[in-house]
Amino acid sequence: MTMNIWLMEGLSSQRDIIQGISAAAEASQQPISVFASHRHQRNEILSQADFALIEPAEDERRLAFIISTVEQHGIRAIHTGRNARWFESRRAEIETSGASLTTGATRVEMLDLADDKVSFAESMAQHGLPVVPSMRIDSTSQLRQLLLDSPFGDAPLCVKPVTGIYGMGFWRFDESASPMAAFTHPDSRRVHPHFYLQALDAADRVEPLVLMPWLPGPEYSIDLLVEKGSVLAAVARRKDGALQHLENSGEAYELGRACAEAMEADGLVNVQTRHDASGKPLLLEINMRPSGGIGYTRFSGVNLPGLFAMRRLGLMTAQQVRDRAIRDFSPATVRSITDVVRYQPLTNLIP
Numbered sequence: 001m002t003m004n005i006w007l008m009e010g011l012s013s014q015r016d017i018i019q020g021i022s023a024a025a026e027a028s029q030q031p032i033s034v035f036a037s038h039r040h041q042r043n044e045i046l047s048q049a050d051f052a053l054i055e056p057a058e059d060e061r062r063l064a065f066i067i068s069t070v071e072q073h074g075i076r077a078i079h080t081g082r083n084a085r086w087f088e089s090r091r092a093e094i095e096t097s098g099a100s101l102t103t104g105a106t107r108v109e110m111l112d113l114a115d116d117k118v119s120f121a122e123s124m125a126q127h128g129l130p131v132v133p134s135m136r137i138d139s140t141s142q143l144r145q146l147l148l149d150s151p152f153g154d155a156p157l158c159v160k161p162v163t164g165i166y167g168m169g170f171w172r173f174d175e176s177a178s179p180m181a182a183f184t185h186p187d188s189r190r191v192h193p194h195f196y197l198q199a200l201d202a203a204d205r206v207e208p209l210v211l212m213p214w215l216p217g218p219e220y221s222i223d224l225l226v227e228k229g230s231v232l233a234a235v236a237r238r239k240d241g242a243l244q245h246l247e248n249s250g251e252a253y254e255l256g257r258a259c260a261e262a263m264e265a266d267g268l269v270n271v272q273t274r275h276d277a278s279g280k281p282l283l284l285e286i287n288m289r290p291s292g293g294i295g296y297t298r299f300s301g302v303n304l305p306g307l308f309a310m311r312r313l314g315l316m317t318a319q320q321v322r323d324r325a326i327r328d329f330s331p332a333t334v335r336s337i338t339d340v341v342r343y344q345p346l347t348n349l350i351p
């Protein structure tokens with residue numbers, strides 16, 4: 001039985017995931033080898049694995065590359081943090097290689113649902129889960145009218161693209177913001193509605209937007225290890241300015257778990273919530289992939305990537321993972337910093 005796990009190109013935390021798995025492999029004293037691949041020469045990521053590969057740039061060549069790599073190196077489990085839709089729609093072909101596949105989801109429909117923030121909100125409401133009220137906006141005139149109507153009582157309003165990532169395009173409407181505020185202080189994300197509408201009017205086309213009440217917070221980011229819709233382990237990060245507090249209980253934590261289960265997630269995923277004015281957490285979104293901050297959760301003692309690998313390689317039962325996640329946890333506060341590493345040629349590259 002081979003103990004080889006392969007982390008294919010991820011979005012923002014592939015390096016931390018490889019490090020978490022390597023640490024768990026070492027602690028387990030099992031002969032686990034970590035393979036990592038990326039389309040680009042990302043030596044700072046690939047150097048962290050036992051073996052590194054460069055992925056083909058073209059989608060069309062990826063399937064053959066996967067099949068031959070699994071065969072040549074006896075890969076038992078594949079994880080992807082990017083191109084999830086491509087992988088999920090080829091699950092059967094990929095898994096005939098003998099390796100298991102983790103995409104974050106169990107079916108393509110759920111990836112699509114997670115990518116559309118309005119449909120996601122509707123679906124979560126149908127599941128009886130509290131979610132930020134979300135209206136789809138398709139035109140400037142519609143937004144102009146809704147800003148006059150105040151559809152969410154006296155809450156301030158905000159918008160973001162229906163499909164978006166990295167918080168791009170999120171703006172809070174503020175009648176007291178100066179005309180230049182969005183340019184001089186872009187990070188405060190406040191804009192006078194007049195100037196937002198003016199820019200939207202001038203744009204060639206309107207990307208669909210979500211209009212929501214602005215929630216005061218605090219905000220939570222919950223990282224979860226899920227297996228076919230059943231949560232095995234989770235760590236919540238409560239955001240408090242530059243600090244993040246690691247927790248494993250509470251309303252937001254429970255809401256994150258319920259959301260991942262309703263979305264039938266599978267793998268390492270991330271749910272975000274924010275408290276409304278009455279102090280109740282509401283769902284903002286789920287990302288059906290590891291978050292950028294998943295590595296921070298190791299400071300709680302719970303190694304989510306490590307548990308993922310041990311489970312996927314058949315070295316732990318689901319119940320053992322659940323028990324470990326509870327036993328290992330202790331609260332911690334973390335602060336992220338920008339770091340720098342030496343960039344060197346790879347010594348582990350498989351040509």
Ligand SMILES: Nc1ncnc2c1ncn2[C@@H]1O[C@H](COP(=O)(O)OP(=O)(O)OP(=O)(O)O)[C@@H](O)[C@H]1O
Pocket residue numbers: 132158160164165166167168170212213214215216219272274284285287
């Ligand atoms: N209704 C809201 N009230 C207050 N803040 C919000 C609201 N919606 C979004 N935000 C803020 O904007 C950020 C980005 O929103 P969201 O996570 O939904 O978008 P995203 O572009 O998918 O971000 P990412 O993928 O980086 O997590 C949130 O983390 C939150 O701080």
Ligand SMILES: [Mg+2]
Pocket residue numbers: 167272285
């Ligand atoms: Mg987000």
